[in-house]
Structure formats: structure tokens, C-alpha cells
Amino acid sequence: MAVYLDNNATTALDESVLEAMLPYMGQMMGNPSSVHRFGRLQKDAIENARESVAQLAGARAEQVIFTSGGTESNNLLLNGFSRKLTEQNAQARIAVSAIEHMSLMEPAQHLPLAVDTIAVDENGYVSLQALEQVMTVTTSLVSIMTANNETGAIQKLSPLITLACERNCFFHTDASQAAGKIPLEFIESGVHAMTLSAHKLYGPLGAGALIIDKRLPISKIQYGGTQEKNLRAGTENVPAIVGFGKAAELALAELQTRSLHVRVLRDALEKGLKQFNAVTIFAEKAERLPNTVQFGVAGYDGETLLMQLDRKAIAVSSGSACTSGKTDPSHVLKAMKVADTLANSAIRVSFGKENTMSDVDALLKALHDIIEINRNSSVMMAANV
């Protein structure tokens, strides 16, 4: 089997999470809205999961709204907020950082509200000044992700939240990539909404959450039922929600051991990468997720590198899976003012709890071979000329 180093795209479902889900794919069946015993047991399972997810996020269970995933959570947040304000005929602008995930960037572009983009510095940080610069009196929502999916840079959210609150502005953070890797404190941080995704933390695909403070104005955007406190219509995906709960429980219990494990691997990789002159690590000076490193290899084309690595049975990506297939340089790196040519050579390595030091060695050796062969052939080509 190939070496999987793309855990920010998706993670393998944890065995014990699968075990928790299996009864709900078998004997434990029923529609949670049904009043009979089958239905009630489904509802209980959802509420248990809600408690676990809330604990991971540092929130209360009643603040957790389950969705079909991070993309839906971000769409619900933006469209639901915008719809509520429209209902109240309020004038509003929202501000989102330039490095948000596509699931936030794209719906933001389709809103009836005006959207301002908050710049980041070369380390991928949103500075207080940058936020202040875009805020107007009508700015009513700010969305800045907790940690970036490509570079892994962790925002210093606290002063940004304080500023937003001072200006009577609501604050959302997409913590899809951060959850399970660094501690989250929904209530203490003062944010009003937070996005989570199950499949980034060894939970199943098809489950996510939007955690909301009750002060946040929000309407539902999908109609046809009163599920999830009337904010998300549709029969609940019980097995996936149960899996999300179990994954959250494990992520919280093992937060430190998991972080340490991937940090050791990531740091070893970075040490190895520095032997290549052509390598630049992005957001290197930023505090980053312990499992993530994104780097450019000067003079190389990213797509070709990825293919060469795949042939050597190493699975990595250039950045977000959701934009993979596109040849434009990453909008995250662009926002960090990385030159297009270097951004086009980007490789993102994201470790997971199943990875080992031999995976690091395999990647380093593969990169070494590719770069060496390339150099030899260019030397030969030069000789032929």
C-alpha cells in the first residue's frame, strides 16, 4: 500500500469509530423523528454524539448543529446569516480572510451582502491592522479560519475576536482543519460560530457541525423538517453522527499524544527538506498545525512532482483537494505573496496518526531521487547541447 501523507484532505476512519458506527448500520435502525422505540434510540445516539462534539470544541451540546459536512456548515453559516439579516432588512457587510477554504470563499461570493477580503501577511497571518482596515460600521460578520488547510498556519484569533466584538460584529471561524490537532475553546474564545468536519479527524465522511452561539442571527437554508433545532431540515445521518461523536471523543482524549506523534514526523521531514536548496517552506515562521508542512521546490512543476511521487507510491497533494485538478496557483499562497512559479511547485504533506518515521524517510528518498535524476538529466541535456 502506498504511503498516505494527505491527511488534511481526508483521514482514514478510525477502527474504534467504525466499531461505534456499525450497530447503527445494522440492528440499530430507525428514523430519529419517529416516536416509536426505534426512533427514540436513534435520537439518543444523536444526543450522545452532540455532547462529545461539544466537548471537543469547548462548547455546550445545545450549541451544536449537525450538518452533512464542513462545506454545508460554511454555507449554512453564510447564507443563514445573510438570510436572517435580509429578513430584518438590515444593511450589512461581511469580511472574510483571503486564505479561507473554497467552501467559505465561494458561497461568500454568492451572497446578497457585500464581502470584503482581509489580507494576510507573508506568514499567512491576519493582522489586527488588516482586519481593522476592512471593517466598516456596517460590517456585521467576520470569518477567519482557525488553521489553514494548506500551510497549517494557526491564526492568533484572540485579538481579532476582541476587535470584532468591540465593533458589535459577529465572528465565525472554520476549525475543520484545526479540530483534533489543537485545542478548541468555542465558549472561552468568544466566537459566535465554528465549523467542524468529521472526516478530517478520523471520523466518517458525510458529517459535520456548525456550532453557534444563540446570539448569532441565523435562519435555516434547507427546508422540509424541524430537525436540528429547526436549523437543518432532513433526516439525520445517524451512523455518521455517531461516528463523528466517537471520533471527537477520541480526538479530545488523544489530542496531546497525536499532536506529539505527528509533530515529530513533521519536524524530521522539515529537517530533511532543508538539505534541498530548492525547497522553501511556506508560512515557516508561523505557528503551524503539528502535522502540516507545505513547501515549494523551485524550478519544478507541482503537478509533475505529484505524479512522480505517486509513481513512487507516495500520496501527497499540492494543497486543497477541493481545488485539485485546477492549475491555478493556490489562492492561499497568492495571498501570502508567494511568487506564482514557486506557488506552482507547492507540495503539501499532512501527517496522520497512522504514519511512521519510515514514511518520512520514504518521502525524503523519493524527493531526493526525483531531484537528483532531474539534475543529472539536465546536466546531460546541457552536455548534449
Add this chain to the structure above:
Amino acid sequence: MTEQSRGQTVKPIYLDYSATTPIDERVVAEMLKYMGPESSFGNPASRSHSFGWTAEAAVEQARKHIADLVGANPKEIIFTSGATESDNLAIKGAAHFNEKRGKHIVTCKTEHKAVLDSCRQLEREGYEVTYLDPMENGLLDLDTFEKALRDDTTLVSIMHVNNEIGVIQDIEAIGKICRDRKILFHVDAAQSPGKVEINLEELPVDLMSFSAHKIYGPKGIGALYVQRKPRVRIEAQMHGGGHERGMRSGTLATHQIVGMGEAFRIAKEEMATENARLLKLRNKLYDGVKDMEEVYINGDINHRIAGNINISFNYVEGESLLMALKDLAISSGSACTSASLEPSYVLRALGRNDELAHSSIRFTMGRYTTEEEIDRTIKYVRAAVAKLRELSPLWDMYKEGIDLNSIEWAAH
């Protein structure tokens, strides 16, 4: 799903297959191939490695199975998180996209909430919606329907099989009327695949919603058929990545999609024999209770799926009956509205009075329902109805020949 004695508790007989179905074991087996560290996990959108490609191939295989059951091209199948999302996407997406051509929509009062509530939202946005009354048998009268269409009608949404009464609408005839007038036709088919033949190659349908968990697949996954020739265009409701041809963004849940595909594949194989078996069970159940007094079938008995029967037991209060029948997992109507004590809006739309609507029970049978379970169900139902009627003053009055409708009840 046979009854098993576990200590003191006896598992109720599950007769609520229209609310949700258990996942078929064969479906689970397929899903497991994409769950866990030893599996073919991967983000189907990952283009740079085999983990992603394997997941993507599995998604495409499932898309084909789904298309095969309903006579569609795989490219016409868009995955969603379920039929509710499909209905929302179809109705709001089509209405918004065609806003400049008109803002009138026609639907029926017996539609699922996912359709009705999407329409209500469009009304809030300034659209006009006509909610048609069905005939007493639950079917739509084609003349009434045609008269409701206007020059500014852009969309019609009529369900294939009703979730409460199981009646099958003539979507071919309705679709033909829509085609003639170049009006888009959406069909909520959450309840029909595997129960009724669907051939979208020939049916004049532009958009059709599907659910997996009503057909022995997993919850959390559904699909929307969007016709390609001629191309039907809708506005996406969820953005961020441009998955599913830009119509529905979000990471595809591989194992769920695989499960839905397998469920549709099995349904295609077993549909004919299963329908015959279910029809026998349903007839048995009906025959077992129809000699009782004041028992009414809701919805047309002939234009109906095999696994559904909806019966009103007059002079018995539905909620009390549900309580008395605690060994049966049944409902008085849609699961999505079952928490409310309101009488079913579907039965009200058929013209049933409050009493009859209130005393209705939906029995929906499925793949794991046995003849023995139906035998016991008949026994339980007869006993419970008899007992409740014994306690009912209304029943006494009825027996004494008093016309209850003539009584003016004192307000209290």
C-alpha cells in the same frame, strides 16, 4: 428483523419502512470496503494519488448503478446529502434559475414537507405557488392540474409515490402536460425506486429526487436527477469546490455513495419478486382488518405501492392507538411531522375529517417483513381497536345510532 426475545424486552415489529429502512447487509459489506484504515479510503476529489482515484472510481460505479435503476445517464445523477436536499436544490435551484421567465410554481398539498417548505420559502422571496388539492383518492386530477398552469409557470413539483398513503401519481401524464407548455417538471421520488418502474429515458421528467435510506441504503445520501438532453439548468444551493458539475459542492462521502449504489443495484434485481411478496402481505393485512366496523382505507387502493396501507379506525384516537400498539413500530403519518399531534395534512387534503385523519395508522412493509409478523399485527390491531372502542363514549353513541356530526359540542 424477526422478533427476538432478549430478556424481558420484545423487539417491536417494524412496520415503518416509509420512515426509513434498515441497511441491507449486502450494502453494508460494500460500504465497509471504503471505511477504515485498511480500506480504500481517500477523498474522491484528490487528483494527485491513487487513494483519491480509487474513491472516485467507486463513486462513478455507484452513480452508474443508480442511473441504471431509473433509466438515466450516470452524468445526470448529482449526489446530495439526501432527498430533502435534493428537493431543495431542485425547487429553489430551478425557480431561481428561471426567475426571469416567471415566478409561478404549481405543486400539490400532499407533497412532502421538503417540497412544501421549499415552496413556502420561494413565496417569501416573492414567488407565487399554487397548492393543488388532490382527489379524494389522493391522486391529482389532470384537468384541475392543467387549469392551474399559467404563462408564467416555470416549475411543477409533484411527487411520484406519497409517503403517507402510498399512492402513485401519473407522472407520465403530468410530465407530458408540462412538456407541451415548456414548464420544468420536478418529481420527488424519495419513496418510489425499487417499488415502481422508473424509466427516465422515456418519462417527461426534468428533475427527480432520490433517497438512499428509503431503499435499504444508508442515511445521509441522496441524489438529484438533472436531465441533460435537453439540458436542464439549476442554480446551485451549496458552493465551495464545484463538485458534482458545480451543482453541489462538498466532499463526496464515498462509503455512503457506494452504499446507495449497491442498494439501487439490488433493488433493480429484486424489485419484481419483492413487490409480489409485499403485495401478498399487504392484502393479508387488509383482509385481516377490513371486516371490522368503521374502517377506512386512505388513498387509492389500486394506484398504490405494494408495501403501504394507510387505515383510519373511526372512533379511535390515533395517538392512543399508537400507544396501545407498542409492540408495533408504526406511525400515524410522516416521521418528519410525527412529533406534532396535528392530524395528517395529507389526509386532510384528501377531504378526510379531523376524526378520521386523527385515527389513521400507516403500515409500511418491506424486505424483512414476514408473514408471521403480519399475522401478529392483525391480532394486535384488532384487539387494540376493540379495547379502545370499548372505552370510547363516541363509539357508544355511534352504536346507539346518534349522528355525531349533528352534535354541537360545548366549547371548553
